[in-house]
Amino acid sequence: MSGDTDAPPGFTVARPVMPGYGIDRAGHLLPWSWALERLTRSHDYWVATTRPDGRPHAMPVWAVWLSDSLWFSSSRTSRKARNLAANPAVSITTDNAAEPVVVDGLVEIVTDRSAITEFAEASDAKYDAAYGVEFYASPDNVCVRVQPTSIFALDSERFTDSPTRWTRR
Numbered sequence: 001m002s003g004d005t006d007a008p009p010g011f012t013v014a015r016p017v018m019p020g021y022g023i024d025r026a027g028h029l030l031p032w033s034w035a036l037e038r039l040t041r042s043h044d045y046w047v048a049t050t051r052p053d054g055r056p057h058a059m060p061v062w063a064v065w066l067s068d069s070l071w072f073s074s075s076r077t078s079r080k081a082r083n084l085a086a087n088p089a090v091s092i093t094t095d096n097a098a099e100p101v102v103v104d105g106l107v108e109i110v111t112d113r114s115a116i117t118e119f120a121e122a123s124d125a126k127y128d129a130a131y132g133v134e135f136y137a138s139p140d141n142v143c144v145r146v147q148p149t150s151i152f153a154l155d156s157e158r159f160t161d162s163p164t165r166w167t168r169r
Contacts, residue, residue, distance in 0.1 A: 006032050007166050008068060008151075016152060016165040027161020035153040035166070038101045039065040042094035045072065049083035049090055057083055063092070064122045070103050070146040071110075071119045073136050081142050084109075090146055098156045105148040116143045 006029070007013040013032070015025055045063045050056060059080050063072040070092055074081045084090060088107045093100055110116055113133070120133040136143050148168065155162040 008032055008036075011148075011151075011166040011168055013164060013166050016163050018163060022160050023163055024161040027158075030153050030155065030162050030164040032166065034155070035101045035151060035164070036065070038094050038096065038099055038153070039070065039103070039151075042096065042101075044095040045070070046093045046095070047072070047080055047090060048092070049080050050087050051079070051083055052086050062123065062127055064119065064126055066119060066122050069148065070105075071123070071144065072146075073119075073123075073141050073143050076140055076142050081144075084144065092146060100152075100154060102152045103146060103148045104150045104152075105146045108145045108147060110143040110145050113137060115145075119143055119145075 013029055015023065015027070015029060043062070044060045046058055047061050048056060048058045057079055059078075061072040061074065061080075063070050065071075072092075084107045090105060090107050092103045092105075094102075110119070116137045117133045120131065120136045123136075124130055124132065135141065148166075150168065151166045153162075153164050
């Protein structure tokens with residue numbers, strides 16, 4: 001089993017408890033590089049939020065992994081943005097269900113123009129787009145940074161010995 005040395009800064013790594021799934025507690029934890037590769041290359045991400053009345057809401061977004069956080073943007077009036085304004089807790093998954101990486105965290109609405117510029121450049125490069133900082137910094141949009149509190153990953157080809165969770169200290 002890997003130790004704490006294979007975790008992003010400020011995180012510990014361990015096998016998640018998954019009763020009834022035959023998970024091998026002595027199996028090999030996934031390396032952080034495995035999760036980071038999938039967080040970086042995923043084209044689409046699923047954002048799960050909670051409506052004010054408690055019902056769940058999920059929507060796909062484009063996102064980038066930048067500065068140890070997952071970033072995306074949204075229309076300020078969208079359901080997900082309004083949900084996050086009321087409750088900043090969020091779960092986001094990558095697009096490959098056979099090799100999922102799930103980020104649980106808290107959102108921060110970013111207003112600092114230099115940070116938005118960095119996000120815009122990374123997003124435009126990843127998606128071969130030209131939205132630019134003016135689009136993301138528009139009063140109609142919000143730029144969202146998800147600060148992870150935990151990250152879960154598994155490789156379905158190694159289902160019983162790959163589940164790995166990184167948790168913020």
